[in-house]
Amino acid sequence: MEAYNFETTIKPFFWVASEKTYSVCLNAGTYKPDIFDWRKDEGFEGNGYDWASLAKVFVSEKKTHLSNDIKFDPEADMFCAYSTNPESLKEFVLDFKKACEDEILIQDLFLKAELD
Template sequence: METTPGAFSLLLDAGTTRVDELVEELGHEPNGYFWEGVAQFLISTEAQTLEGRFSYDPEGDMFCAYGDDRSALEELATLMSSVATDGDRMRKLITSAEATGFEFDD
């Protein structure tokens, strides 16, 4: 969404996705901080070109990424949507992250 002219935010209400129960089963809390970790891991493994193109401001009940690069946020939205709606993809992401020593801040 465009919050002010030229400034954009990507929001996700934590606790409202199809994979929340799975995330909890895998030992994590599906809060805004967890989703920031998902975004960071996705960028580091699948979309390095997004690195540094926006900032994060999560809270317990919401994930937020923001900046002036609308296309970068739209690309992140596509990546995150694919994880938030697909249990197999989420399971693989968490397993891969933990195998590399990545820690979710949840």
């Protein structure tokens, strides 16, 4: 049996550890652009801000217990979530990635996302 590899499991998200905080990032436009296509007439482009809007809905709907631990710092070309608690951030990214792979779930969450 192949050993579990966190960094492989979360791809194309990637983990960044620094002295006091941990981040999980995604180069915007490289993963699941179709999620944002069906609301592009509203201004969604799939940029880092759009990913953060989607992630905020995910946390508020599915991971409320993480809402105080997970913060967002998106840029136009990058989504970034960070925390001082690495376990909370790992839980977030693993479950957010699973949600992104579930077309029905992610579309339902995206209906509630607001343009930033």
